[in-house]
Amino acid sequence: MKQSSLPALFCLLCLSLRAAAPAEPAALANWPQWRGPLASGVAPQVDPPLTWSETKNVRWKVKIPGTGTATPILWENKLFVLTAIPTGRKLDLAEAAARKAALATLPSGGTREVSTSVEPPQEFLRFTVICLDRQTGKTVWEKVACEEAPHEGHHRNHGFASASPVTDGTHLIVSFGSRGLYCYTLSGELVWKKDLGKLHTRKSFGEASSPALHGNTVVVVRDHEEEDVLLAFDKRDGRELWRTRRDEPTAWSTPLIVEHGGRTQGVVASSSGLRAYDLKDGRELWAGPKLTESVIPSPVYSNGVVFVTSDYQKKVTYAVQLGRTGALADTDAILWNYRAHAPYVSSPLVVEDLMYFCSNATGRMTCLNARTGEPHFEAERITGLQNLYASPVAAKDRVYVLSREGSCVVLKQGPKLEVLATNAIAEKTDASMALVGKEVFIRGQAHLYCIAEE
Template sequence: IIWEKRIYVTCPIEDQDGLLAFDAAGKELWRKTLGALKPGRGQRVGSAANSSPLTDGEVIVTYFKSGTVTCLDLDGKSLWQINLQEKYGKDMLWWDQGTSPIFAAGNVVIAVMQTDGESYLVSLDRKTGKEVWKTTRKYETGKESGDSYTTPHVVKIGGIEQIVTWGGDHLTGHDAKSGKLVWECGGFNPEKTGMQRVIASAVVDGDLAVVPFNRGDAMSAIRLDGRGDVTKSHLAWRNDAVGADAVSPVLNDGKVYVVKDGGPQRGRVTCLDAKTGKQLWESALPKAPQVFYSSPVLAGDRFFCVREDGMLFSGKVTDQGLAEIKSHALEEGVIASPISADGRLIVRTDKHLFCFGEK
């Protein structure tokens, strides 16, 4: 993440969970070890430190596969630390944990969603780390389908600050102050088919959430102004021709941008009308055997995404599709999503940080 002139990166440091801070020129300012890491499963697309850090400009919050949550000041001094697995139960996810923490109602909120073991939302006091509330979020699903690696959103609908969470075959809204369930939406996997774990996060714009599901084969939009079970009442649209499995969509200015991350159509970029789900255009990036794990980013009228082999693509967004598509080989593996700030694009590979600026 970037805050003002600093870049913060979570990563393993030897056998420890770690956090690094860099200045805008890429100089390391400090590094902090935060406790023993829980090793990743060893696959090339994950680690013990998949989650992004979180900051409000005063503190930084980190969360790791080990279950350790740490709050630090901007100079790396630890303010408090808690381990969710020691307090609430162990990690039972099939793959490496990927949910990032969020701020909601002034506190730190983390979602734990898994088929086996405890599934819940927990709010931690931003100043002390003490539990503010904890709400069970458990649904009956097929094998592995309760596992979720998504990050919730915070929205204000009907005067209530809500936490919108995607996982366990359900999209839900919880009151950020109390943790109470406001509404829930099912229907994404009515047959309770197994292996429907979710990786790509839902995206939110106003009172609408766009949800990728069915392992990249479908997307739906859900209105967020409901109460109770809204499965039948608040479906805005469904599109069974477009989707993404691991790559989260981008929702901007009433349009949804989706990168097909795998399969025969990998590298297809589709733009949908967010209100109707109607396809507006489709473009194709140069195809290769490699797939996408990194989510795309928009910066003005420029679209950026990175393939797993480190091929960085950029294109100009027009009403007809992507124009002026260019590529740049970083020659290092990439699963992290790029970020854009102050006219620069920051890309994290498995070995380095790269910074690109406008010519």
């Protein structure tokens, strides 16, 4: 079901040519953050391989110690990966019992929900940043951010190294959530670190929101079952620039930073709605429509419009035109809404006038007209795609969709569903892909793959 606002849509068509803020040229040639150079999954300067397998077009494959689902990022010849490595060292029994008892004392009720059904881990983990050589996959440097036994567990399909790092080519910003926020040089020297305190997530499902970076400002959102806050830090020294209180249950979405109308704003998706904050001082600029609980997908931006979607017990997708302030939910700033087949985990992909996403956590693909919300096709089953957590990416008029089983279906970009290739590696894959130059980087359950034409 779709509803649209035609007057606002006409205004959008008039303004779209000057609405988008271009990424820096250096960023366009790299994969510097969660969802790539435009924070959208689109890689405009990339010519990736069409086909591969475990034995075809694999330039290198290296084992990554520990576990993690953070998307690797890349700047020039360096690839950065986060992981949590078991140490074998355990908490003593008294400390383990005390931690479990502490979880039971946390407040709950209303929309807040803390569960002790997920056992807190008793083993210390080594939270580690690894830098690999892009051409060979060999380790350039490896730094341990901290060694800690996490205070709460995570969902069985989740982990402790799920937030993707971000870089501007000089600073590398790393978030291990409750284990801290870190800034390194690209040579691995620690510049600063911040202890932001413990997060207590809904049902102890774990943490995932990635940091965002714009100019000198690092933005971190902490929506959980206690005090929620949006924070900004100076990337150069870690100095806190501002903090804005929020009132949200747990969400796992990553902030989206956009420039529009001469103003830079951080857009955050959460249960009470899509909200934007002035990046200068953290002041709320506008509040959009209400979303579902347990928001995981990140919003995306294209041609003056922010697109957001979520799926937990109901399905919502909205297109919100930028340029307004205040409460937008009942205004024509909401260009259209679509209430079917929304993704639960993966984020949507908007490329040109097409919006792609997969239903729930399955491989059923939907494509909408991004300007009107009208469906081109809906919940189409694609052979080779089953369960799906990774977000789709686009390059060279193609859409790459990676499943949890290690298969990747390549679609022709367009309003009709056309499969160009079906590829597979022999590992489970929950992290989203990274595309740079003529290469595809895929993080499997145990290995990192560099896919390139032989």
